Amino acid sequence: MRDIVPPPAPIVRNQYAEIRELFNRYVVPSYGRFELALSRGQGSYVWDVGGRRYLDLGSGIAVCSLGHSHPAITAALVDQSSRLVHISNLYYHEPQGRLAERIVRHMGPGKVFFSNSGAEANEGLYKLARKFGHEEGRYEVLTAHNSFHGRTLAGIAATGQAKVKQGFEPAVPGFRQVPYNDLQAMRDAISPATAGILIEGIQGEGGITPATPEYLRGLRQLCDEKRILLMIDAVQCGHFRSGRYQSFQRILGDTPEGLGAFLPDAVSMAKSLGGGFPIGGFWVRDEAHGVKLCDVLGPGTHATTYGGTPLGCAVALAVFDVIEEEELEKHVLELGDWMHGQLERISQQYPRVVKSVRGMGFMMGMELQPREQIPGMLRSDKPASSQFVSRLQEAGVLVIPSGLQVIRLLPPLNLSRAQADEGILAIERVVRDFADGPG
Numbered sequence: 255m256r257d258i259v260p261p262p263a264p265i266v267r268n269q270y271a272e273i274r275e276l277f278n279r280y281v282v283p284s285y286g287r288f289e290l291a292l293s294r295g296q297g298s299y300v301w302d303v304g305g306r307r308y309l310d311l312g313s314g315i316a317v318c319s320l321g322h323s324h325p326a327i328t329a330a331l332v333d334q335s336s337r338l339v340h341i342s343n344l345y346y347h348e349p350q351g352r353l354a355e356r357i358v359r360h361m362g363p364g365k366v367f368f369s370n371s372g373a374e375a376n377e378g379l380y381k382l383a384r385k386f387g388h389e390e391g392r393y394e395v396l397t398a399h400n401s402f403h404g405r406t407l408a409g410i411a412a413t414g415q416a417k418v419k420q421g422f423e424p425a426v427p428g429f430r431q432v433p434y435n436d437l438q439a440m441r442d443a444i445s446p447a448t449a450g451i452l453i454e455g456i457q458g459e460g461g462i463t464p465a466t467p468e469y470l471r472g473l474r475q476l477c478d479e480k481r482i483l484l485m486i487d488a489v490q491c492g493h494f495r496s497g498r499y500q501s502f503q504r505i506l507g508d509t510p511e512g513l514g515a516f517l518p519d520a521v522s523m524a525k526s527l528g529g530g531f532p533i534g535g536f537w538v539r540d541e542a543h544g545v546k547l548c549d550v551l552g553p554g555t556h557a558t559t560y561g562g563t564p565l566g567c568a569v570a571l572a573v574f575d576v577i578e579e580e581e582l583e584k585h586v587l588e589l590g591d592w593m594h595g596q597l598e599r600i601s602q603q604y605p606r607v608v609k610s611v612r613g614m615g616f617m618m619g620m621e622l623q624p625r626e627q628i629p630g631m632l633r634s635d636k637p638a639s640s641q642f643v644s645r646l647q648e649a650g651v652l653v654i655p656s657g658l659q660v661i662r663l664l665p666p667l668n669l670s671r672a673q674a675d676e677g678i679l680a681i682e683r684v685v686r687d688f689a690d691g692p693g
């Protein structure tokens with residue numbers, strides 16, 4: 255990526271303060287934001303309104319899979335928007351059919367429904383499970399502790415974190431949580447009302463925890479035995495982020511037995527799918543449990559105005575094209591392994607700061623020690639993760655906190671080796687500073 259000379263910092267106006275004031279006055283304060291206003295991006299870099307450059311190792315939030323301002327995305331936007339942006343789902347159009355075909359080709363026999371976001375994609379899964387179980391009076395969906403499934407009412411009922419539920423009671427009925435990666439707990443939780451199980455292949459918001467191969471295989475067996483849908487929320491861990499198209503393909507593919515015939519019954523997606531353009535969806539398996547599962551949601555059962563617009567689908571197709579042409583799947587696998595190795599090395603060198611390193615491919619988590627145990631963190635009572643993220647921002651690198659103690663790296667799939675180096679170097683410096691004591 256060619257370096258662009260940043261414009262000089264503004265002298266007269268403080269644009270950050272001005273933007274911040276607009277938010278104070280006019281934007282619902284539901285987000286905790288960092289003290290940073292960004293104005294443009296190019297490749298793996300973004301610039302703030304003062305002209306300062308940052309390496310974006312978060313891809314926004316696991317969204318900008320090809321980095322920022324990728325020419326293929328711009329071309330798809332320009333080209334498709336000059337022909338047809340929206341035409342509603344009362345009609346057929348080629349981009350939606352082609353994108354569904356592309357997803358099925360990567361996933362396995364089945365069909366796809368398109369939505370606009372991850373929460374909405376998951377909403378479709380809950381409806382699929384309820385429709386599937388309806389005649390037998392089954393409706394319940396079991397999910398995992400520490401999971402995250404989105405902020406709609408059903409999404410927070412499905413999510414296994416108390417902080418997203420608080421204040422919004424009563425919860426939508428039909429959801430229960432059990433410990434993640436605990437097959438026996440899932441087996442014990444199944445009731446006559448259970449219609450589906452929904453887990454993340456790699457828990458994202460919960461702190462970057464991959465499912466174990468035994469858990470995935472065990473859940474498949476359990477679901478077959480009990481006629482329950484096995485559904486995977488791949489909103490964050492999907493779309494090549496793990497180094498394979500789907501994280502379950504990576505997790506099981508890395509074992510001696512391999513992926514075999516493993517296939518979930520349904521998979522939700524969003525985030526990286528549109529490379530920054532809002533689009534989500536879910537794939538549903540062709541046949542499962544003796545029914546034509548992909549046709550369970552028949553005409554009139556599910557819909558959304560913006561789902562699968564020509565524009566969104568054209569962009570998602572362009573993202574697929576670039577990933578395939580530039581062999582980014584292999585790139586993420588290899589560079590991801592290298593970065594993991596580096597983070598491991600840092601973790602072993604500075605055990606006073608870093609507790610463990612988790613994840614796979616371009617979905618990496620670094621678990622920090624509790625704040626009170628890190629010499630350089632004692633002066634502030636902010637959680638370890640936010641102190642680390644802020645310090646790294648000062649060093650020109652953006653990463654994302656995950657809970658109180660984990661920082662996440664979710665870089666663009668086309669991050670270069672030199673940029674990976676730059677990020678690792680900055681992380682190592684910040685870790686060393688925190689290890690050295692009061693800053």
Ligand SMILES: *Cc1c(COP(=O)(O)O)cnc(C)c1O
Pocket residue numbers: 370371372373374376402403404405454458459487488489490491524525
């Ligand atoms: C981000 C996320 C969601 C919610 O997606 P939105 O597009 O924000 O609605 C759901 N599940 C997982 C695993 C996510 O990471």
